[in-house]
Amino acid sequence: MNTRKRQAAMLRAGVVSAANVALPPNPACVAGPGQQCAHALVDRELNQRLYEYEQRVRERFTRILETLKVLSSMRHQSDFVAKAQQLASMQLGYALPDHLLEDAWIAGLDLRALHAYCTFQSFHACVENAESDQQALRERSLLDPDFIRGCGFHTVDISPCADGRLQGLVPFIFRMAPNSAVTVKAYAGALFDIESDIADWTHRELLRLSDGLAPGSAEGNYLKIAVYHFSTSNPGHQGCAAHGSNDHQATEAALDRLKELRSAIDNIYGFGAAPDCLLIGVDTDIDAIRVHLPDAQGHLNVHRFVDSSQLYRDTLNMDSATARQHIASTVDQTQHMDGWGRGEGEMVAGMREFVIHLLEANLSQIEYVIQHHEGRYQVIGHNERFICVGEAMTELQLRNKFYFAHLDTVEEGANDMDVGIRIFTGLNIQHGLGVPVLIHFHYSSRVPGARERAIQRCQRVKNALASRYAHLQNNHQLFCQMAISDVHGSERGCFVEDVESECTVH
Amino acid sequence: MNTRKRQAAMLRAGVVSAANVALPPNPACVAGPGQQCAHALVDRELNQRLYEYEQRVRERFTRILETLKVLSSMRHQSDFVAKAQQLASMQLGYALPDHLLEDAWIAGLDLRALHAYCTFQSFHACVENAESDQQALRERSLLDPDFIRGCGFHTVDISPCADGRLQGLVPFIFRMAPNSAVTVKAYAGALFDIESDIADWTHRELLRLSDGLAPGSAEGNYLKIAVYHFSTSNPGHQGCAAHGSNDHQATEAALDRLKELRSAIDNIYGFGAAPDCLLIGVDTDIDAIRVHLPDAQGHLNVHRFVDSSQLYRDTLNMDSATARQHIASTVDQTQHMDGWGRGEGEMVAGMREFVIHLLEANLSQIEYVIQHHEGRYQVIGHNERFICVGEAMTELQLRNKFYFAHLDTVEEGANDMDVGIRIFTGLNIQHGLGVPVLIHFHYSSRVPGARERAIQRCQRVKNALASRYAHLQNNHQLFCQMAISDVHGSERGCFVEDVESECTVH
Structure with a gap:
């Protein structure tokens, strides 16, 4: 070592x-x-809370393989089932299905099924404990709902890449509180679906006009953020797989989508209707960000950005006030840059406020990685535990815990799923394990029939996955778990079994 | 005979x-x-125009099999290709692909491919001539856009069954003019997609609030109509296949969807936001309608309806004014009926006006069927020529010309497609022909990239069909043609070939 x-x-x-x-x-x-x-603008208390959260969540997953290894070695012992259940309960905090243990002395342990089962159960433990696990974060996050609304945004719709390294984006990299006005819809290569985004924007816009949003949102705007990523340590290999680790392509492609979205909404609903947009790049090795600055017309540009790691270095020995002054002036100088990055005029005041605070908040994450991950993550590549498809849950947000493909149907999200399956072929299948896929959709308990329809959608996606990845399905390498959440009520991440419509949690 | x-x-x-x-x-x-x-309220001039339209369109399809039969018999003649092209051009008005003719003397004619090719070309001739074919209808339709707006509706969203017998619903049975405010989204059993309908409602509602609809629509409402169907001649067999020809089930199921839609929108956007709803049944043997009457709260009921065929009989020998009086009083008596059909109060004035005119307009269709189809269609069952999936085109609207499944993805619309394939197994495959499937989507030329995305959607649906119906695909029994239309411009029903993104019309 x-x-x-x-x-x-x-x-x-x-x-x-x-x-x-x-x-x-x-x-x-x-x-x-x-x-x-030790930067003057870093919130050490928040970093400590995030570290505790990370440890608590990570442990729920790292113990799975250790425990299964022990189980496997003791499967010929007398009274194996009872001993196994005792170990599981102690190490993992939940029981295992008896039928997966009872015949172990004859046929061996079905380690793939156990591994998938445990992964889903550990996920479920995260959901069940989210309220207490995340309480400390919610209270102290740097960009809280009031601040975001104060900058003039009633909704923040974030589309990062589906890559697991970005799944801690909101609480860690952006330091935003889990919040119903912030949604995450991830797509391979951050190539979000324009038509689906138009529908989401339309929904929020109509809620705004009918006073259905949080108080004080009537005058606000919708903010769309596209998040591409790259790796400074190994740019040619650990960047965005969907763009062949080509950073320029990843940046341009995300920017193109934002432009298409803006002009689509302007053209359908009238000029000026388009949402505000931000383009942000993440260096997944160190969690630093590049924030691209919109100009007075909201236009973005691949060259006009401020880099938070540069800001961290430049302001490391300054006091808070001087460091803040430096960040603001860097943003303003960048706004007026010439050459390729040149824009037309300054962004609006609310957006400037948002950008400056986002950059400052990210300094805490840079120092978090310095303190807790030696300045650069030990595993700079993929290390996800499962694939999540459908709609994201705020209850679990942590780097490399899962690969997330936002989709309504496998037919539309096939490319995102294929990338995920490719990643898990390397991570799991080559080691003899299967691919655990959590299928999750939201419903509103205020809408009659919506729960049944969410279950039907889960089932439909599950069937489509089994059909698209028939080779995995037939080889006992694909494990799907369906789950639903009520956007209003207390039913969160509730597991659904195939035929029944009642949720059953093991 | x-x-x-x-x-x-x-x-x-x-x-x-x-x-x-x-x-x-x-x-x-x-x-x-x-x-x-000869009913006093029937518009004979409009009936004549509709009959001419029907004849013109029908002929484009009936000539296909006749022509192919002749071609088949002459395939050994010298100079076959030239003679075949001459015949096709004379009988059908278009050329056939040379490669389908050149080897006919060796391998026989590929009649399946020719049949599918001709079906798509005949469809295309309907699209190309729609402007002139439908001009006379547009000028004289009984429920024109001004009337509909006058009743207080800015949008009419109709979901009939996917069944081909309902595909002449708008211009024939309802006597409505082709009109951008009227949309048809058909689903097997009229079981429309609630979430997709909420999105459509949201879109139109936001357009209304931002003055993006036709002038005078700012105060209007959205009208959703669900249309179930039944067969009085053969109720147990020629009713709605999706409901096992069970009329009660078809009626209840459509009503349930309407209730779900209303409460979904009320619950999401606030009480009172829900669209107005109508439930209408069609007797597909004679094209008469049952209009279910909403009460003061907009609630519908399976028992409270007015039957147009009864109205026709009751008012046959009356003069116009007396007949109109009778229709109005029948509607009002039905509003106040007791027993199972009892409602709470009277529907609003605009809805009453709409219902009364719709019933009167349908009398013309009843007489149309009496005059031109012996009072009851000769083929009371299925007789469709092709399947249309995706989004409907106003350019072709005629009974039994096509089976129409409104869908975004085959994954979601699988049930509707399965019903269609089952129907065509009886109609075509059992006779040695294949299933022609037209895949059609709209785009807006005002939205950058939308055209390319519509083509991608066509391609995605085509691949999904080939995969779901692999047995047909492998047996040379599935023929897909992709087409797109601009909602604003002149590109209508433009054929798209597989790889190219340029439309090519043969």
Whole structure:
């Protein structure tokens, strides 16, 4: 084990405290002798809470393979089922299905089925504990609902890439509180569906006009954010797979979608109707962001952006006030840049406020990665635990926990699913495991019949997956779990079994 | 040939004029000696124009099999290709693909491919000539856009069954002019998609609020009409296949959907937002309608309806004014009926006006069927020429010309497609022919990229059909033609070939 890894391991094991370890050089922070990477604008209390959240959630998944390994070695012991259940209950916090254990002494353990079962159960534990797990985050997130509304946005609709490395985007990288006005719809390559986005915008716009949004939203705008990503450590291989790890292509493609969305809505509902748009890039190695600045007309440009890792370095030794001043002036200088990045005039005041605070908030995440992940994630590539298709849940938001394809039908989302299956072929299938796929849709309990229709949609998607990936299905390598959530009530991530319409949680 | 058929044949051949033939007894009209079925409220000029339209369109399809039969018999003649092209051009008005003719002397004619090709070309001739074919109808339709707006409706969204016998619903049975405010979305059993309907309602509602609808629509409402159907001649077999020819079930199911739609929109956008709704039944043997009357709250009921064939009989010998008076009083008496049909209060004035005129307009269609189809269609069952999936075109609207499944994806519309394939198995496959499927979607040329996305959607649906009906695809029994239309411009029903994105019309 090299020094860096050992230090990290000691840190994780609690052998030494973070303050006693001289952190190794990293892209965002190169501290001189006696110096520390401790930025004046970083919220250390929030970082601590996020770290606890990360540890708690991560543990629910890392224990699965350890436990299964032990189970596998003891399957010939007498009284195996009882012992196995005892171990599972102690290590994982839930029981295993008896039928997967009873014949283990004859046929061996069905480790694929157990692995998928445990993955879904661990996911469910995250959902069940989300209220308490995330309470501390909600109270302290830097970009809270009031702030976002104050900047003039009633809705923030974020389309990152489906890549698992972006699934902690909202609470970690953007430092936004889980919030019903913030939605995440991920697509491979951030190539969001224009028609579906128009429908979402229309829905929120009509709610706004009929006073169905949060108070104070009547004058607000809809903000669409497209999020592309890249890897500074290994740009040719660990960037966006959907764009062949070509950063220029990833950036241009996301920008093109935003332009198409704006002109579609302007053309259908009249000039000026289009939502405000932001284009943001994430360096998934260190969670730093590039925020592209709109001009007075809302036009974006691939060259006109501010990079938060550069801001972190430039402002590291400043006091809060000076650092804030520097961020604001960097944003303003970038607004007036010449050459390829040139725009026409300054963005509106609310958008400027939003951008400046987003950049500042991200400094905390940069330092989070410095403190807890050695400045750069140890696994800079894929490491997802399952695939989620359908609609995202706010209850689980953590880097590399799942690959997320937002879709209504497999027919439309086939490309996003194919990318996910390709990733899991490397992660799981090559090691003998299967692919756990969580199919999740929302419904509104205020709408009669909506729950049954959400279940039907789950079932339809499940059938379509079994048909599209028949080779996996036939080889006992595809495991689907259906789940539904009420947007209003308390039923969240409730598991649905095939035939029944009653939710059953194991 | 029996008397009835001979008379009909003579009529069709123009050997005798309709006035000279004593029409046989039929459900809507039993004329005594010296009497005629000639109702004072029937628009004979419009009936004549519709009959000409029907003949013109029908001929484009009936000539296909006749022509192919001749072609088949002459395939060994020298100079076959030239002779075949001459015949096709004379009989059908278009050329055939040379490659389908050139090897006929060796391998025989590929009659399935030729039949599908001709069906699509004949469809295309309907689209190309729609402007002139339908001009006379547009000028004289009884329920024109001004009237509909005058009743307080800015949009009429009609969901009939996918059944081909209802595809002449708008211009024939309802006597409405082709009109951009009237949309038809057909589903097997009239079981329309609630979520998709909410999206359509939202779109129109937002257009209304942003003055994007026709002038005078700002105060209007959205009218949703669900249309079930039944067969009085053979109720157990020629009713709605999706409901096992069970009329009660067909009626209840359509009503349930309307209730679900209303409460969904009320619950999402606030009480009172829900669209106005009508439930209408069609007797597909004679094209008479049952209009179910909403009460003051807009509630519908399976028992509270007015039957147009009864109205026709009751008012046959009255003058116009008395007949109108009778229709109005029948509607009002029905509003106040007691027992199972009892409602709470009277419907609003605009709805009453609409219902009364719709019933009166349908009298013309009843007499149309008496005059031109012997009072009851000769083929009371299925006789469609092709399947249309995707979005309907106003350019072709005629009974039994096509089976129409409104869908975005085959994944969601699978049930509707399965019903269609089952019908065509009986109609075509059992006779050695294939199933021609037209895949059609709209786009807006004002929206950048929308045309390419419509083509992609066509291609996606085509692939999904080939995969779902692989047995037909592999047996050379499935023929798909993709087509797109601009909602604003002149590109209508333009054929798209597989790889190219340019439309090509043969």
